Amino acid sequence: MKYTKATNYALHIMAYFVKQEGKDNLSLQPIASHLNISPTYLSKILTQLVKADLIQSAPGVNGGYSLRKPKTEISFYDVIQAIEGSGALFTCEMEENHGCQIEKVMKAAEEKMVSHLKEKHIYDVV
Amino acid sequence: MKYTKATNYALHIMAYFVKQEGKDNLSLQPIASHLNISPTYLSKILTQLVKADLIQSAPGVNGGYSLRKPKTEISFYDVIQAIEGSGALFTCEMEENHGCQIEKVMKAAEEKMVSHLKEKHIYDVV
DNA sequence: TAATCATAGATAAATACAGTCTGCATTATC
């Protein structure tokens, strides 16, 4: 179990947006060369961030991407969830486990991590 | 990012051992049918638990597997680490990131989860 | 020595991840 590379990229992308806040829309190419990944792959990650309402996109000439919310309101968890989804890390797969105790402990542990990630904002680290 | 099924099995296996503690060695077949998985696959997981010193194995007639430590000393984390390994969930992969701040936040969050898993013992849930 | 038991390796199917390619849709500007 590891976080995916896409999550790694997404966090750095969002940090980049926060740093560049106030400037014009950022378009694909500059971001791609700053992070050193291919533009098409980057666009896939950005699309996920758009769907999660963290950034917005504008097509056409002078289009590009920009933050959707105030930079102080974007938590680590928001970004991670946009990429990894919102399912629990652990779900008991044994039969007849209505209220598996193991699962309860695992979910409580995960919740500890999640609440820390909700408290921390991208803005805190730029 | 999800926990693997093997981790799921391993936790239930250990819970089964704790329940059966005091009885004779458990051999592969009964555990396999109790958990409803194939004996050979089960043996792979058990081998990992043996290598992590959580259980021990004895070959030959009347052999089998048994707990290695007192049941009150086996934490969730011990079992999970035996299967998933001990590497961090997140490591920054960008270039020139001596002391990436994002990574620091992610590791601190992970640590919250880990310390909860270290506090909880399998014995607590049987 | 034979029955009981675990171990290790080869293999294979299924899934997930990372990344590329291609074509389409939208918009500012001329």
Place this chain on the structure above:
DNA sequence: GATAATGCAGACTGTATTTATCTATGATTA
């Protein structure tokens, strides 16, 4: 209205990981 700049979406590929099975081997003890 044509054109160039831009993002969007889906198909596709290759690789790695996970899950699982089968087979053969090795160790122990009744």
